[in-house]
Amino acid sequence: MAGKRRYEDGCAFAQSLDIVGERWALLVIRELMFGPKRFTDLKADLPGIATNVLTQRLADLEDAGVVVRRETPPPQKARLYALSDWGRDLEPVFEVLGRWAARSPLLTMGWPLSPNAAMLSLGSMFRPDLAGGVEAVLGLHMNWTDYTVRVADGRITVDPGRPAAADVRIAGDQNVFLGILYGKMPVAAARLQGLQIDGDVSVLERFAACFEMPEPAPRTPA
Amino acid sequence: MAGKRRYEDGCAFAQSLDIVGERWALLVIRELMFGPKRFTDLKADLPGIATNVLTQRLADLEDAGVVVRRETPPPQKARLYALSDWGRDLEPVFEVLGRWAARSPLLTMGWPLSPNAAMLSLGSMFRPDLAGGVEAVLGLHMNWTDYTVRVADGRITVDPGRPAAADVRIAGDQNVFLGILYGKMPVAAARLQGLQIDGDVSVLERFAACFEMPEPAPRTPA
DNA sequence: CCGAATCCTGTCCGATACTG
DNA sequence: CAGTATCGGACAGGATTCGG
Numbered sequence: 078m079a080g081k082r083r084y085e086d087g088c089a090f091a092q093s094l095d096i097v098g099e100r101w102a103l104l105v106i107r108e109l110m111f112g113p114k115r116f117t118d119l120k121a122d123l124p125g126i127a128t129n130v131l132t133q134r135l136a137d138l139e140d141a142g143v144v145v146r147r148e149t150p151p152p153q154k155a156r157l158y159a160l161s162d163w164g165r166d167l168e169p170v171f172e173v174l175g176r177w178a179a180r181s182p183l184l185t186m187g188w189p190l191s192p193n194a195a196m197l198s199l200g201s202m203f204r205p206d207l208a209g210g211v212e213a214v215l216g217l218h219m220n221w222t223d224y225t226v227r228v229a230d231g232r233i234t235v236d237p238g239r240p241a242a243a244d245v246r247i248a249g250d251q252n253v254f255l256g257i258l259y260g261k262m263p264v265a266a267a268r269l270q271g272l273q274i275d276g277d278v279s280v281l282e283r284f285a286a287c288f289e290m291p292e293p294a295p296r297t298p299a
Numbered sequence: 300m301a302g303k304r305r306y307e308d309g310c311a312f313a314q315s316l317d318i319v320g321e322r323w324a325l326l327v328i329r330e331l332m333f334g335p336k337r338f339t340d341l342k343a344d345l346p347g348i349a350t351n352v353l354t355q356r357l358a359d360l361e362d363a364g365v366v367v368r369r370e371t372p373p374p375q376k377a378r379l380y381a382l383s384d385w386g387r388d389l390e391p392v393f394e395v396l397g398r399w400a401a402r403s404p405l406l407t408m409g410w411p412l413s414p415n416a417a418m419l420s421l422g423s424m425f426r427p428d429l430a431g432g433v434e435a436v437l438g439l440h441m442n443w444t445d446y447t448v449r450v451a452d453g454r455i456t457v458d459p460g461r462p463a464a465a466d467v468r469i470a471g472d473q474n475v476f477l478g479i480l481y482g483k484m485p486v487a488a489a490r491l492q493g494l495q496i497d498g499d500v501s502v503l504e505r506f507a508a509c510f511e512m513p514e515p516a517p518r519t520p521a
Numbered sequence: 522c523c524g525a526a527t528c529c530t531g532t533c534c535g536a537t538a539c540t541g
Numbered sequence: 542c543a544g545t546a547t548c549g550g551a552c553a554g555g556a557t558t559c560g561g
Contacts, residue, residue: 082532082553084326085347087410087474089420090393091326093400098322100534104306104313116543125307127535132544142404142518156543163402163516169395171312177388178315182364188309198311252309294385296364304534304551322553338524349554354525376561378524527558534551540544 081137096141097167101126105134106143106160106167108193111224111237113147113159122191138164168200175201180294186259187252192219195251196226196235199288202259205231208287213280216243219251228284245276245284257281258288303359318363319389323348327356328365328382328389330415333446333459335369335381344413360386390422397423402516408482409474414441417473418448418457421510424481427453430509435502438465441473450506467498467506479503480510 084091097103101123108114108122120131135158138144143164147157160167175198178184190198196217208231215226216239223239247254249272256262256270264278274281306313319325323345330336330344342353357380360366365386369379382389397420400406412420418439430453437448438461445461469476471494478484478492486500496503 085410086326086416087407087412088329088397088416089400089403089406089423090329090397091412091416092403092406093396094325096400096403096405097396098320098325100320103316103320104308107310107312120543125535127537128544129536129546130534133533142516145519154542161516161519163399166399166402166516170392170399173391173395174315174319175310175312177385177392178311178318180385180388181311181314181318183318184311184314185309188307190309190313194308194310194313201311294364294383294388339522342524347554349556350525351527351555352553355552376523523561525558525560528556530554532551532553535549537547539546541542 096138096143097170099134099137101130102134102138103167103170105131105138106164107171107197108191109144109158109160110165110168110171110197111193111222111235113157115155115157119158122193124189143167168197171197172200176291180291182293182296184293187256189252190255192222192224192251195219195255196224198255199226199233199235199258202288202290203228203233204287204289207289208233211283211287213245213284214240214243215281215284216240216246217254218246218248219254226284228287233287243276244280245274245278247275247281248273258285259290261285318360318365321356321359323352324356324360325389325392327353327360328386329393329419330413331366331380331382332387332390332393332419333415333444333457335379337377337379341380344415346411365389390419393419394422398513402513404515404518406515411474412477414444414446414473417441417477418446420477421448421455421457421480424510424512425450425455426509426511429511430455433505433509435467435506436462436465437503437506438462438468439476440468440470441476448506450509455509465498466502467496467500469497469503470495480507481512483507 083095104123108119135144142161145159145161149155211228213228217224225236225238225240227234253267253270253272257267305317326345330341357366364383367381367383369381371377433450435450439446447458447460447462449456475489475492475494479489
């Protein structure tokens with residue numbers, strides 16, 4: 078609240094850390110990237126966060142202008158937390174840091190991750206040089222949430238919501254879905270693990286070919 | 300050391316925070332971006348950091364493969380901390396987060412900042428759309444350190460070291476130098492504040508015109 | 522002098538229990 | 542559902558001290 082711990086550094090980057098550098102702050106923002114959420118849903122999507130810490134981060138981020146609090150109209154009276162436009166501008170941060178960490182020698186693959194985390198990883202790991210001529214619209218449904226993924230002109234976009242028309246519709250666990258993209262798991266194997274896949278499987282396969290895990294960085298190079 | 304606090308999140312981005320998300324970690328990396336430094340110099344460039352925290356961060360970053368420790372040959376026998384190649388790949392993070400924070404409604408301008416911070420800010424704030432036709436080589440000397448800044452083809456590069464040939468050579472306080480770029484301080488005023496400027500001032504003025512502070516984000520927009 | 526290790530103090534975090 | 546209250550423990554901040 079009052080005596081917030083700051084770096085007192087004129088560098089704009091250091092001041093960004095005063096805003097989003099506290100523990101959990103960027104993960105809270107990640108969970109709001111694709112739309113507002115309630116306190117309880119945020120807590121559920123951030124395993125391990127304490128309620129008081131979540132309260133504190135939301136308050137700090139609201140003070141900084143990154144998060145805005147909204148109330149839904151009377152019938153529901155739920156409190157929603159959303160990103161401001163400026164807060165949503167943090168998306169490149171996830172892309173850049175995610176791509177960097179993908180080369181970590183200590184990277185642990187396969188741990189559970191939230192649907193939002195899985196969707197943001199697509200932007201990090203997409204390889205335009207492998208996407209020549211690929212056109213795809215995917216509808217994803219995971220953990221009560223819908224996402225629309227589009228590939229066209231060598232670029233990828235991920236948006237919240239269910240697409241009106243899709244080449245493939247997928248429902249199930251995000252880890253299994255990412256296994257197809259990053260682990261080169263065959264579609265049949267993913268189905269055996271409970272992933273529902275409807276539509277043109279060949280589009281999914283060409284979509285999956287647009288992703289590739291980078292080489293881990295060598296230890297102690299220079 | 301042992302009981303490091305982790306998020307245990309499969310998201311590569313979350314794992315990047317396990318590496319560089321601790322307090323001071325990214326600022327230590329910032330101070331190493333343009334070359335190795337000794338413990339004492341790091342401490343001097345990071346006002347407010349405690350020695351034990353710096354020790355801990357350097358050890359953690361070394362374990363993660365971001366920092367490598369080197370010894371200089373016998374005559375000096377100084378210990379140097381450097382970034383690994385992979386650590387140097389964090390540069391886009393400074394660019395992206397710096398540019399984001401530059402729009403903070405609470406941004407404080409004019410606080411002291413380290414030479415490295417000033418140099419990294421150039422990459423964040425450079426506006427290619429304002430740099431049409433500008434060609435410039437600047438030699439900067441601040442706080443016992445030399446930097447070479449080049450603008451060509453609408454791009455900017457910043458490297459350590461003194462350029463063999465330069466259009467302008469500048470020595471003095473980095474805050475005053477940035478005042479020319481971001482605060483549109485006249486060159487004459489900067490000289491009055493003690494900045495030494497030798498060479499073609501018109502090149503410096505065209506260089507300064509390639510930078511512009513963005514509008515701060517509005518409070519509570521959406 | 523440089524590079525830490527070692528106090529000690531204060532703040533923040535993590536986990537759980539509890540309340541409007 | 543959306544937080545507040547509480548408490549132990551971990552971590553940060555600051556000064557001092559010690560080995561090379």
